[in-house]
Amino acid sequence: METMGRSRTNPAPTAPATARGRRTRDALLGAGRELLETRGWAAFTPEQVAQAAGVSYGTFYTYFESKDDLLRAIVRAVAEEMFTESLVAPDTADEPYVRIVESNRGYLRAWRNASRVLRLVEQGADSDDALRRMLLEVRERYVHRGAEGLRRLQEAGLADRDLDPRLTAIVLGAMVEQMAHVIYSLREPLDEDEVVNHMSRLWASAIGLREHP
Amino acid sequence: METMGRSRTNPAPTAPATARGRRTRDALLGAGRELLETRGWAAFTPEQVAQAAGVSYGTFYTYFESKDDLLRAIVRAVAEEMFTESLVAPDTADEPYVRIVESNRGYLRAWRNASRVLRLVEQGADSDDALRRMLLEVRERYVHRGAEGLRRLQEAGLADRDLDPRLTAIVLGAMVEQMAHVIYSLREPLDEDEVVNHMSRLWASAIGLREHP
Amino acid sequence: METMGRSRTNPAPTAPATARGRRTRDALLGAGRELLETRGWAAFTPEQVAQAAGVSYGTFYTYFESKDDLLRAIVRAVAEEMFTESLVAPDTADEPYVRIVESNRGYLRAWRNASRVLRLVEQGADSDDALRRMLLEVRERYVHRGAEGLRRLQEAGLADRDLDPRLTAIVLGAMVEQMAHVIYSLREPLDEDEVVNHMSRLWASAIGLREHP
Amino acid sequence: METMGRSRTNPAPTAPATARGRRTRDALLGAGRELLETRGWAAFTPEQVAQAAGVSYGTFYTYFESKDDLLRAIVRAVAEEMFTESLVAPDTADEPYVRIVESNRGYLRAWRNASRVLRLVEQGADSDDALRRMLLEVRERYVHRGAEGLRRLQEAGLADRDLDPRLTAIVLGAMVEQMAHVIYSLREPLDEDEVVNHMSRLWASAIGLREHP
DNA sequence: GATGAATGAGCCTTCATTCAT
DNA sequence: TATGAATGAAGGCTCATTCAT
Numbered sequence: 001m002e003t004m005g006r007s008r009t010n011p012a013p014t015a016p017a018t019a020r021g022r023r024t025r026d027a028l029l030g031a032g033r034e035l036l037e038t039r040g041w042a043a044f045t046p047e048q049v050a051q052a053a054g055v056s057y058g059t060f061y062t063y064f065e066s067k068d069d070l071l072r073a074i075v076r077a078v079a080e081e082m083f084t085e086s087l088v089a090p091d092t093a094d095e096p097y098v099r100i101v102e103s104n105r106g107y108l109r110a111w112r113n114a115s116r117v118l119r120l121v122e123q124g125a126d127s128d129d130a131l132r133r134m135l136l137e138v139r140e141r142y143v144h145r146g147a148e149g150l151r152r153l154q155e156a157g158l159a160d161r162d163l164d165p166r167l168t169a170i171v172l173g174a175m176v177e178q179m180a181h182v183i184y185s186l187r188e189p190l191d192e193d194e195v196v197n198h199m200s201r202l203w204a205s206a207i208g209l210r211e212h213p
Numbered sequence: 214m215e216t217m218g219r220s221r222t223n224p225a226p227t228a229p230a231t232a233r234g235r236r237t238r239d240a241l242l243g244a245g246r247e248l249l250e251t252r253g254w255a256a257f258t259p260e261q262v263a264q265a266a267g268v269s270y271g272t273f274y275t276y277f278e279s280k281d282d283l284l285r286a287i288v289r290a291v292a293e294e295m296f297t298e299s300l301v302a303p304d305t306a307d308e309p310y311v312r313i314v315e316s317n318r319g320y321l322r323a324w325r326n327a328s329r330v331l332r333l334v335e336q337g338a339d340s341d342d343a344l345r346r347m348l349l350e351v352r353e354r355y356v357h358r359g360a361e362g363l364r365r366l367q368e369a370g371l372a373d374r375d376l377d378p379r380l381t382a383i384v385l386g387a388m389v390e391q392m393a394h395v396i397y398s399l400r401e402p403l404d405e406d407e408v409v410n411h412m413s414r415l416w417a418s419a420i421g422l423r424e425h426p
Numbered sequence: 427m428e429t430m431g432r433s434r435t436n437p438a439p440t441a442p443a444t445a446r447g448r449r450t451r452d453a454l455l456g457a458g459r460e461l462l463e464t465r466g467w468a469a470f471t472p473e474q475v476a477q478a479a480g481v482s483y484g485t486f487y488t489y490f491e492s493k494d495d496l497l498r499a500i501v502r503a504v505a506e507e508m509f510t511e512s513l514v515a516p517d518t519a520d521e522p523y524v525r526i527v528e529s530n531r532g533y534l535r536a537w538r539n540a541s542r543v544l545r546l547v548e549q550g551a552d553s554d555d556a557l558r559r560m561l562l563e564v565r566e567r568y569v570h571r572g573a574e575g576l577r578r579l580q581e582a583g584l585a586d587r588d589l590d591p592r593l594t595a596i597v598l599g600a601m602v603e604q605m606a607h608v609i610y611s612l613r614e615p616l617d618e619d620e621v622v623n624h625m626s627r628l629w630a631s632a633i634g635l636r637e638h639p
Numbered sequence: 640m641e642t643m644g645r646s647r648t649n650p651a652p653t654a655p656a657t658a659r660g661r662r663t664r665d666a667l668l669g670a671g672r673e674l675l676e677t678r679g680w681a682a683f684t685p686e687q688v689a690q691a692a693g694v695s696y697g698t699f700y701t702y703f704e705s706k707d708d709l710l711r712a713i714v715r716a717v718a719e720e721m722f723t724e725s726l727v728a729p730d731t732a733d734e735p736y737v738r739i740v741e742s743n744r745g746y747l748r749a750w751r752n753a754s755r756v757l758r759l760v761e762q763g764a765d766s767d768d769a770l771r772r773m774l775l776e777v778r779e780r781y782v783h784r785g786a787e788g789l790r791r792l793q794e795a796g797l798a799d800r801d802l803d804p805r806l807t808a809i810v811l812g813a814m815v816e817q818m819a820h821v822i823y824s825l826r827e828p829l830d831e832d833e834v835v836n837h838m839s840r841l842w843a844s845a846i847g848l849r850e851h852p
Numbered sequence: 853g854a855t856g857a858a859t860g861a862g863c864c865t866t867c868a869t870t871c872a873t
Numbered sequence: 874t875a876t877g878a879a880t881g882a883a884g885g886c887t888c889a890t891t892c893a894t
Contacts, residue, residue: 021853040336046889056855058892067889122398123253123333136399160418167411170401174391175384182387185335186352190380198380202419205373233873234878258863269880274865276878446894447857466762471884482859487886546762548824549679565825586844593829593837597814600821604813611761612775614809624806628845631799660874684867695876697871706868858892864885871879 013063025063027053033074037116046070068128075121075131078114079138085110096158096209101200103149104176107142108196111180114138119181143169150207160208172203225278238276240266246287250329254337259283285343288334291327292351298323309371309422314413316362317389320355321409324393327351332394356382363420373421385416438491451489453479459500463542467550472496498556501547504540505564511536522584522635527626529575530602533568534622537606540564545607569595576633586634598629652702664702666692672713676755685709707767714760714770717753718777724749735797735848740839742788743815746781747835750819753777758820782808789846799847811842 016022031052035043046060046067064070085106118138121131146169153159179195182188229235244265248256259273259280277283298319331348338344359382366372392408395401416422442448457478461469472486472493490496511532544561551557572595579585605621608614629635655661670691674682685699685706703709724745757777760770785808792798818834821827842848 045887058855058857059853061890062853119332120336123336124255139399163415164411167403167407168415170395170403171388171392171408171412171415174395175388178387178391179384182383186349188383190383194380195384198377199384202376202381202384205421206415206419208418230877231873237878259865260863271865271867271880271882272878274867280864443856444894450857468763472886473884484859484861484887485857487888488857493885545758549759549762562825589841590837593833594841596821596827596829597818597834597838597841600817601810601814604817605810608809608813612778616806616809620806621810624803625810627802628807628810631847632841632845634844657874663875685869686867697876697878698874700869701874855894856892857894859888859890861888863887866882866884867880868882869880871877873876873878 012065013061013069016063021063024053024055024059027055028060028063028070029073029077032070033077033117036071036074036120041120044071071121072128072130072134074117075134078117079134082110082114082138083141096153096211097200097204099149100204100209101196104200104203105196107173107176108180108183108192108199110142111177112184115177115180116185119185139173142173145169146173153207153209158210163207168207172206175199175203226274226276226282229276234276237266237268237272240268241273241276241283242286242290245283246290246330249284249287249333254333257284281341284334284337285341285347287330288344288347291330292347295323295327295351296354298326309366309424310413310417312362313417313422314409317413317416318409320386320389321393321396321405321412324390325397328390328393329398332398352386355386358382359386366420366422371423376420381420385419388412388416439487439489439495442489447489450479450481450485453481454486454489454496455499455503458496459503459543462497462500462546467546470497494554497547497550498554498560500543501557501560504543505560508536508540508564509567511539522579522637523626523630525575526629526635527622530626530629531622533599533602534606534609534618534625536568537603538610541603541606542611545611565599568599571595572599579633579635584636589633594633598632601625601629652700652704652708655702660702663692663694663698666694667699667702667709668712668716671709672716672756675710675713675759680759683710710760711767711769711773713756714773717756718773721749721753721777722780735792735850736839736843738788739843739848740835743839743842744835746812746815747819747822747831747838749781750816751823754816754819755824758824778812781812784808785812792846792848797849802846807846811845814838814842 016025028049032044032049035049035052044067046064047057049070050057050060060070064073118135122135124131143166147165150159150163150165150168154161154163154165176199179199183190183192183195229238241262245257245262248262248265257280259277260270262283263270263273273283277286331351334344335348338348356379360378363372363376363378363381367374367376367378389412392412396403396405396408442451454475458470458475461475461478470493472490473483475496476483476486486496490499544564547557548561551561569592573591576585576589576591576594580587580589580591602625605625609616609618609621655664667688671683671688674688674691683706685703686696688709689696689699699709703712757774761774763770782805786804789798789802789804789807793800793802793804815838818838822829822831822834
């Protein structure tokens with residue numbers, strides 16, 4: 001962002017050919033993400049990323065075409081982590097309420113890692129379609145999953161049948177995402193477990209959860 | 214020594230003494246806010262603000278000490294608008310549910326205008342205490358108001374008595390704020406009225422709202 | 427947030443790692459000093475310094491943190507030159523009067539090179555403690571040396587014993603320094619040798635110099 | 640300086656026609672001098688001068704064509720003061736040594752008031768001939784006076800006959816001027832009377848002063 | 853490939869001067 | 874004449890990117 005769309009005269013970096021190259025690239029990626037998450041835009045400069053990764057300034061451009069290129073790679077990594085995380089959430093528990101609690105805990109944690117980066121990126125993404133698409137995809141995945149969960153409960157007669165699953169998932173998902181921001185970024189002094197329990201309780205009441213049909 | 218010592222020697226801008234001055238200052242304030250809301254950080258430069266306000270570059274500094282000074286003034290204006298808006302939300306309706314709907318509509322609108330600016334600022338406020346304090350104050354005001362509303366319902370026997378009012382207000386407030394972002398910034402294609410109704414319904418169920426004690 | 431918070435995020439310049447770097451830094455230092463000496467404050471801008479050194483604007487900041495940083499480096503260089511110059515002044519001559527002549531010649535030359543820069547800086551040093559300290563140190567060094575010389579003459583019974591060495595050194599040092607200014611900056615049309623001889627004669631009479639005890 | 644030589648489009652201010660106008664002009668002149676003497680170039684801006692004089696910004700240009708115009712007026716005032724001061728120094732005392740002491744005291748005081756301003760101006764005067772001429776004239780006046788005094792002593796057989804009066808006056812004048820700077824600007828902690836006495840003693844020895852022919 | 857110097861467009865800010873009222 | 878707002882050229886500094894070795 002800022003500089004997006006500048007004409008490229010750089011040789012486009014290709015995938016590292018050697019193991020050493022891969023390590024260097026990973027170090028840059030990790031350092032960039034760390035910097036972005038912990039110190040914001042201001043610290044996210046090629047020079048500081050390179051330094052944090054322990055390589056020289058010029059090396060940055062051996063592995064990334066530009067600062068934005070690194071940013072895209074970071075978002076890609078964050079998005080993939082969220083996908084992975086969303087898969088491990090076990091739908092296997094017996095009790096619907098327990099499933100909701102676990103699911104909320106999982107969401108909260110997923111957003112905890114992602115929301116710093118994602119919010120930062122959201123503001124610059126106006127001009128970058130690749131980024132915007134990634135962001136939307138991440139969100140959509142969570143919405144979809146929530147909607148499917150609700151639909152199953154409705155079909156089992158365990159939740160209000162006349163709630164629109166998708167809209168409900170969007171709204172309740174919004175709640176969880178913003179709570180992650182409130183807790184982890186704004187540092188409202190709240191206990192994570194307490195929040196998870198409270199959110200789950202509100203969520204359960206909101207959809208009219210019943211333990212038995 | 215002319216150029217040594219970057220310390221400001223000229224007096225800081227004071228309130229405009231003439232009507233013309235007030236008009237110019239308002240134009241700059243408005244232009245700055247508009248630019249920030251619609252085009253983000255990138256467009257928020259003194260030069261572009263001045264140009265958008267139809268005055269010359271130097272005039273910016275007749276009214277604002279710095280770019281950050283304007284930013285603070287914008288946030289102050291946004292915060293005041295939110296307060297004003299929050300006051301018009303009528304607590305006078307008879308039916309609790311109607312009150313919730315109206316209140317949610319009010320919240321959504323308040324955040325609609327504010328959330329672009331507020332989110333932008335949230336990320337830059339790392340280094341500016343005045344800004345951070347303003348942001349916290351805005352949020353706290355909304356949380357407080359929500360908590361009081363819930364407490365009254367509980368005392369009237371119209372809502373679950375064992376919900377912690379403050380935590381509940383934080384969580385449900387988070388839901389509304391993030392929905393404003395989803396609708397107005399991410400442009401998820403949702404109908405505002407539908408969202409208000411749905412949120413209100415979920416909210417009402419969540420707190421176990423009863424029409425009569 | 428890109429543009430918020432003027433705090434430096436990039437690392438401060440370090441000593442050049444390569445010979446090329448060293449050459450460039452020296453060129454900037456030399457150009458800066460030259461500009462300051464010959465054209466005063468007005469010409470002492472990073473842009474003009476860079477241009478005079480034959481490098482681009484940005485390169486200035488590869489080697490100096492700021493304009494003031496360069497100024498400090500220049501003063502440091504000038505001060506070191508004066509120290510060096512003061513050392514070569516031979517205390518080895520047999521005749522006290524010859525020593526005074528040589529010493530005055532040395533002082534005059536030392537101030538000749540330094541006084542432009544030092545006077546300029548004296549007026550800007552209000553705000554910079556590092557600079558002020560350097561200036562005081564340079565002066566003190568000369569005063570100290572003059573006082574020691576006089577003390578030795580007094581102990582040898584070659585000069586008035588009741589002159590306070592330090593005060594005398596300050597006063598006579600002031601004479602030499604200002605004469606350097608008068609000759610080299612104000613360009614009073616005087617012959618350097620003649621001035622040296624005259625000053626030495628006045629100096630010798632002033633302290634009651636005797637060739638033999 | 641700095642901006643000297645900018646083309647003038649201002650209406651040239653004329654001498655104030657009214658008493659009120661004269662007072663305002665004097666207030667600006669006084670405020671400007673005060674600012675220059677006590678706070679240096681940095682504080683010497685039309686805006687601050689106007690404020691210190693208790694008039695509005697724009698009024699400055701009613702009385703002075705430009706900042707440099709005020710500067711010239713200040714230098715003129717300082718120079719006139721020095722002339723006046725140089726006249727009051729009584730050549731009437733009987734004892735030559737007492738005359739020297741009084742004369743040095745007078746010089747020191749004259750330079751005390753002037754040297755701050757004069758040194759400041761010296762650095763910018765490269766480009767302004769009117770200023771440079773004033774500065775040289777001030778100095779010349781003092782040199783001339785010193786040389787005449789010495790010549791009279793020589794003719795009376797009270798001082799070394801083979802000292803060149805003018806060169807001697809230049810050198811000893813330099814001593815006094817620089818001591819004023821050392822005491823009043825650099826704030827070397829010296830007692831004024833002690834310095835006057837010491838300088839006079841050195842001066843007297845230097846010219847081989849005798850009380851009686 | 854890796855390194856670190858070089859580049860320059862762009863941004864923030866100041867301030868001498870002009871202008872409208 | 875007095876006022877205070879308006880102007881814009883000039884200067885300091887940053888940082889993404891390119892280049893020479």
